[in-house]
Amino acid sequence: MRVLGIETSCDETGVAIIDQHQGLLAHAVYSQATIHAEFGGVVPELASRDHIRKTTPMIRQVMEQGGLKPKDISGICYTAGPGLIGALLVGASIARSLAWAWQIPALSIHHMEGHLLAPMLESPSPTFPFIALLVSGGHTLLVGVQAIGRYQVLGNSLDDAVGEAFDKTAKLLGLGYPGGPALAKLASQGKSGKYHFPRPMTDRPGLDFSFSGLKTFVHNTLKQAPRDFATKAAIARAFEEAVVDTLTIKCKRALAETQHKRLVISGGVSANQRLRQSLRSMATQLGVKVFYPRLEFCTDNGAMIAYAGLVRLLAGQHDELEIRARPRWALTELPTVDSVQLQI
Ligand code: KG4
Ligand code: ZN
Numbered sequence: 297m298r299v300l301g302i303e304t305s306c307d308e309t310g311v312a313i314i315d316q317h318q319g320l321l322a323h324a325v326y327s328q329a330t331i332h333a334e335f336g337g338v339v340p341e342l343a344s345r346d347h348i349r350k351t352t353p354m355i356r357q358v359m360e361q362g363g364l365k366p367k368d369i370s371g372i373c374y375t376a377g378p379g380l381i382g383a384l385l386v387g388a389s390i391a392r393s394l395a396w397a398w399q400i401p402a403l404s405i406h407h408m409e410g411h412l413l414a415p416m417l418e419s420p421s422p423t424f425p426f427i428a429l430l431v432s433g434g435h436t437l438l439v440g441v442q443a444i445g446r447y448q449v450l451g452n453s454l455d456d457a458v459g460e461a462f463d464k465t466a467k468l469l470g471l472g473y474p475g476g477p478a479l480a481k482l483a484s485q486g487k488s489g490k491y492h493f494p495r496p497m498t499d500r501p502g503l504d505f506s507f508s509g510l511k512t513f514v515h516n517t518l519k520q521a522p523r524d525f526a527t528k529a530a531i532a533r534a535f536e537e538a539v540v541d542t543l544t545i546k547c548k549r550a551l552a553e554t555q556h557k558r559l560v561i562s563g564g565v566s567a568n569q570r571l572r573q574s575l576r577s578m579a580t581q582l583g584v585k586v587f588y589p590r591l592e593f594c595t596d597n598g599a600m601i602a603y604a605g606l607v608r609l610l611a612g613q614h615d616e617l618e619i620r621a622r623p624r625w626a627l628t629e630l631p632t633v634d635s636v637q638l639q640i
Contacts (some may be wrong), residue, residue, distance in 0.1 A: 297370045297610060300358075300394075301602025302351065304387030305379025305407045306433065307331075307338045309350040310598030311358045313369070314606050320417065322361035323599045325592070326350050333473045337463070344382030351390050358598075366398045371614070373605025376404030377622030378434065384621040392619045401614035403605050408435055408627050410600035411562040413444070414589035417603055422558045422587040427550050429543065429575075432563035433459035433474075436505045437627070438550050441560070444607055445632035450550050451503030458539060459565050461507035465514050465535050469528050480568055483536040486529030491517060493538035498545045503553075505546065510538055536570055544574045551584055560587045567594040607633060 298321070303310035312323035328346050332338045359365070374391035377384055388404070395402035412428045415421060427450075430437040436458045438451035456464065459476055466475020471482065493513050496506045514535055521527045547559060559579055565571065566588055579586045593599055611633040 297606060298364070298368055299602050299606040299609060300355065300369050300372045300391075301405075301598045301600075301605050302355070302372070302374040302387045302391045303407070303410070303596055303598045303601045304347040304351060304383050305375045305377070306383060306596060307343050308596040309347050309354055310596055310601065311351070311354040312598035312602040313358055313362050313364060314599065314602040316606060316610065320599055320602075321364070322358040323597065323602075324354050324358050324361075325597050326354060329474055336467055336473050338380070340380045340382055343380055344386055347383055347386040351386060355390070355394070369398065369400060371395070371401045371403065371605065371609040372398075373403045373405050373601055373609070375407045375410065375601050376620040377407065377625040379407055379623060381621060381623045384623065385619070388619045388621045392617075396617065401609060403608055403614050404620040405601050405604045405608070406625055406627060406630055407601075408432075408437065409630060410604050412439065412441065412447075412560065412627075413604050413607070414562050414593045414597075414600040415560050415587040417593060417599055418587070418590060422560050422585075425556055426558035426560050426587075427547065427554060427556045428560040428562065429547055429566075430563045431458045431543065431561070431565035431571075433457060433463065435563065436507070438503050438546060439627065440550070440554055440556070443632060443634050445630045446634075447627050447630070449628060450553075451505060451546055454504055454506045455508040456511065458505070458507055458543070459563070461511055461539065462565065464511050465532075468511070468514055468518060469532060476565060476568070479532050480536060480570070482529050483532040483570070486531070486533030487526070488533055488537065490530035491534035493534050495538055495542045495545060498542055503546050503550055505542070507539065510535060536568075540568070540571045540574045543571060544578050547575060548578050548582070551579075551582060557583065558585050558587065562589055562594065564595040567591055611635065
């Protein structure tokens with residue numbers, strides 16, 4: 297089976313083709329970052345319009361890259377949510393129409409399941425069960441994963457997602473959009489220990505997160521601090537350390553509670569090097585193995601959607617003749633797939 301995957305939930309257009317036996321045949325990602333940069337965040341209408349411009353030419357491009365014709369594709373999968381409704385509708389309409397024209401099945405995919413399964417594209421890939429930390433612009437989730445579709449949400453964000461906290465704090469520090477990578481770069485040049493921010497919700501039991509208070513802490517600190525480069529870098533460093541510590545403490549807690557021996561980290565913020573380092577050293581102490589997607593598949597991409605789609609299509613799932621877009625969609629609503637685990 298060979299599957300075309302399409303991702304248009306936010307500000308990246310991602311297209312990929314995956315083969316059941318040969319793995320990833322071709323993929324492409326286009327980031328709209330420069331379009332949204334002047335507004336300091338994603339403008340939904342501009343995102344939708346750009347997905348319209350990019351998606352079809354990118355499908356043509358990856359088909360050519362893979363040397364494939366429509367008859368070589370056996371199914372089309374697309375991100376149906378969660379995400380921006382207009383952006384989702386673009387990918388959903390194109391995917392569903394193409395599948396109808398090519399007379400093949402279409403399947404709607406949950407964006408966070410895409411992130412959760414992205415490390416399956418690497419070698420070695422994780423086996424079940426595992427704990428997944430999903431850290432993106434829209435979500436901070438700790439998930440107990442028994443199998444594909446058997447997801448137990450152990451911890452969730454009560455306010456800002458961790459990527460959102462990075463982006464908003466970067467804005468306070470006068471950095472461009474997207475803020476996460478820019479803040480991480482500034483933090484790497486900052487002195488540790490000059491400022492100390494709290495590790496939210498680590499002083500009580502539970503696995504939920506709250507990051508909006510940290511941003512306020514940065515705001516208040518900035519009001520009283522000199523605006524020189526060294527000060528801003530030290531504040532960025534203190535913010536990053538607080539976030540990384542918090543995520544590490546909660547992952548450690550989830551691993552202790554479940555006794556799982558594998559930890560998967562995915563989503564845009566999993567590209568953060570300090571987070572990777574901290575989780576790796578915590579996991580080594582516990583004898584836990586850590587799995588990440590390659591850097592380019594940490595942020596939004598079509599390959600993770602193609603993989604999730606391939607597994608589900610192989611299990612016999614597909615949609616009716618409908619265009620599905622769900623801006624809000626709980627990970628726990630997905631059907632289970634017990635029999636397939638593809639190691640590509
Ligand atoms: O998964 P993703 O591409 O999109 C969503 O599904 O939201 O994640 C994007 C988020 C943004 O908030 C971005 O600032 C953050 O991931 N991000 C990072 C880094 N790279 C991307 N945050 C911290 N450090 C990074 N290196
Ligand atoms: Zn994402």
